[in-house]
Amino acid sequence: MRDVIDLNRYPLDQPGSPAWLTLVEACKSKLAEDGLFNLPGFVRQAALREAVTAFKPILAKNAFLHRRRHNIYFKRSVDGLPDTHPALQTFETSNKTICADQMDQAVVIRLYEWPPFARFLAAVMGKTELFAMADPLARVNVMSYSEGEALNWHFDRSEFTTTLLLQAPEAGGDFEYDKDLRSDSDPNYEGVADLLQGRRSPTLMRVTPGTLNIFKGKNTAHRVTPVKGASDRIIAVFSYYDRPGVQFSADERIGFYGRAS
Numbered sequence: 001m002r003d004v005i006d007l008n009r010y011p012l013d014q015p016g017s018p019a020w021l022t023l024v025e026a027c028k029s030k031l032a033e034d035g036l037f038n039l040p041g042f043v044r045q046a047a048l049r050e051a052v053t054a055f056k057p058i059l060a061k062n063a064f065l066h067r068r069r070h071n072i073y074f075k076r077s078v079d080g081l082p083d084t085h086p087a088l089q090t091f092e093t094s095n096k097t098i099c100a101d102q103m104d105q106a107v108v109i110r111l112y113e114w115p116p117f118a119r120f121l122a123a124v125m126g127k128t129e130l131f132a133m134a135d136p137l138a139r140v141n142v143m144s145y146s147e148g149e150a151l152n153w154h155f156d157r158s159e160f161t162t163t164l165l166l167q168a169p170e171a172g173g174d175f176e177y178d179k180d181l182r183s184d185s186d187p188n189y190e191g192v193a194d195l196l197q198g199r200r201s202p203t204l205m206r207v208t209p210g211t212l213n214i215f216k217g218k219n220t221a222h223r224v225t226p227v228k229g230a231s232d233r234i235i236a237v238f239s240y241y242d243r244p245g246v247q248f249s250a251d252e253r254i255g256f257y258g259r260a261s
């Protein structure tokens with residue numbers, strides 16, 4: 001894994017060592033403070049280039065064009081909210097998505113299946129163990145956003161999301177978030193409406209290719225702003241769960257990937 005991850009900077013291969021524990025503690029406090037953390041330069045430039053070169057032809061020919069209008073909840077309606085409520089305003093999301101079953105032994109698959117990676121993420125998330133998905137499509141996804149494309153405002157269903165930026169756009173394509181806009185006990189619909197109507201000041205984050213990002217997106221509203229310029233934003237998304245064997249339903253796969261298998 002030394003050819004993929006900068007293990008000198010991020011000693012994931014030495015779980016339990018003083019350097020590993022220091023890194024985990026630093027990530028945990030950043031996560032508590034900001035709801036996310038970044039590890040810049042986590043993946044080496046050569047491995048990134050290899051990944052991008054392998055994915056470009058697949059993105060060009062065999063990707064699923066994921067385009068839909070959705071509200072921040074990805075739901076048709078929300079109990080107790082009139083359909084006209086501004087918190088339910090819809091926006092467009094558009095990207096090209098490729099699934100784990102289209103990637104062979106790409107760098108991102110090797111990383112996903114490397115046990116010390118899941119072990120590190122579990123430690124940072126304060127869990128005893130994290131498990132790779134059994135779902136052959138959803139385990140690892142790579143999304144590509146071209147000029148004008150965006151991932152619009154949403155809350156995540158999963159407790160946390162792990163991403164690796166493979167290629168940055170010339171401009172735009174930034175990650176923008178409004179930390180703890182709601183909580184498990186308070187949906188804060190007025191705050192959501194304020195955000196969607198531009199009355200709040202979310203935080204904009206630019207990351208460099210090779211940065212690993214861990215993000216708690218269940219109650220933090222977030223989006224990726226529209227990409228500008230000729231270079232696509234290409235990002236890998238890794239999914240782990242606190243129990244083994246998790247799979248999406250056929251309907252979920254069709255919704256996300258346009259196919260059930």
Ligand SMILES: O=C(O)CCC(=O)C(=O)O
Nearest residue numbers: 156161163175224235237
């Ligand atoms: O592309 C990104 O940076 C964010 C991805 C994201 O929000 C998600 O997968 O839920």
Ligand SMILES: [Fe+2]
Nearest residue numbers: 155156161217
């Ligand atoms: Fe998200």
